[in-house]
Amino acid sequence: MSKCELLLIIPSLRHGGAEKFTVNIYNDLRKNKVACKLLVLSGEEGYVDLLIDRDNVIFLNKNSLTNSLVSLTKVIVKLKPLKILTMFPHLNAVILLLKRLKVIDAEIFLREVNLASKIIEKKKFPIVYKWIYKFLYPFSELVVCQSNDMQFELKKYSKVNSIVINNPVDITNIALLSKVNSEINFNPGKKNLIFVGRITYQKGIDILLDFSSKLDAEYHLHIFGKGDKSQWLEEQIKSRNLSTLVTYHGLTLNPYSKIKQAHRLILSSRYEGFPNVALESLGLGVPIVSLPFKGGSNEIFKPFNSSVSFDDSYQGLYMALQESEQAHFNRSEIIDDIQARYGIEKISALYTNKLGLIQQK
Secondary structure (H helix, E strand, C coil), X not given: CCCCCEEEEECCCCCCHHHHHHHHHHHHHHHCCECEEEEECCCCCHHHHHCCCHHHXXXXXXXXXXXXXXXXXXHHHHHCCCEEEEECHHHHHHHHHHHHCCCCCCEEEEECCCCHHHHHHHCCCHHHHHHHHHXXXXXXXXXXXXXXXXXXXXHHHCCCCEEECCXXXXXXXXXXXXXXCCCCCCCCCCEEEEEECCXXXXXXXXXXXXXXXXXXXXXXXXXXXXXXXXXXXHHHHHHCCCCCXXXXXXXXXXXXXXXXXXXXXXXXXXXXXXXXXXXXHHHCCCCEEECCCECCHHHHCCXXXXXXXXXXXXXXHHHHHHHHCCCCCCHHHHHHHHHHHHEHHHHHHHHHHHCCCCECC
């Protein structure tokens, strides 16, 4: 059996920020000849086609963490990884317990996927997750936070060794994907705005709709994604007679060919971890109009790449759009800046360094 220096573990590869990060970092580590493997609890879905080396990916084909516990443990014991990088508190807890029970003997590194307070408040038994943060997280070697806000919140719940490493963006790859012919072409006679993300309360879909109701006829908002508010969104567009201003397209497997056509990307999130879609939009040179959400906005947004609302209201978002029309954005400058700050090569090197990984010759 080949040596496994690092085992990345994730519940699934369904479309989401943590899943996109995992694919990006796994691909780059394999390119750089780090002996890593990827363990996915579910089946082959979502971002699976973006993986460059499927031979080192293990799918357990389980529909929950509970159902995968035995298989998960057997795989880890068999592989004997030197280090494990895992994410999501419930999965982190299981891996840390296995370590404490001496079932596995790897160094455990964690990556936070969201603001700790938001993770806890959304759970059915928040006290359990407070316990995980307080009593299990300290047994990890290091917790990686995506943003300064995330690290600040983590410290309120857990006394851990933590560091901030922002999310990466693979600009070369998304540039190639943006050139693929899109099945949806925007009206060139409009200023096309685009939203890409989960259709949920967190992403501020209600704020986005209120914002769209203020748009002039020169604009058209295109919404891509799916979530628990997808049906509500469709009903609201119809009942509020917004179809001339808003089109909901559903989920797209290649958002980059659509983002590239856009005048502005709109972010209406109430909070974030560190939004990949913002990095990807700016990586294609498309400026952003956003609410001032907690979780990365202070790090990502600069006057030369975005316009940020003064508050978290739809009126503020609309005013930010108007302000952006007065700005003179240089798309090449935007791309170069994002590459310098968040390029996959830089972020992958930070992980390699902080986790003490060795590149094979």
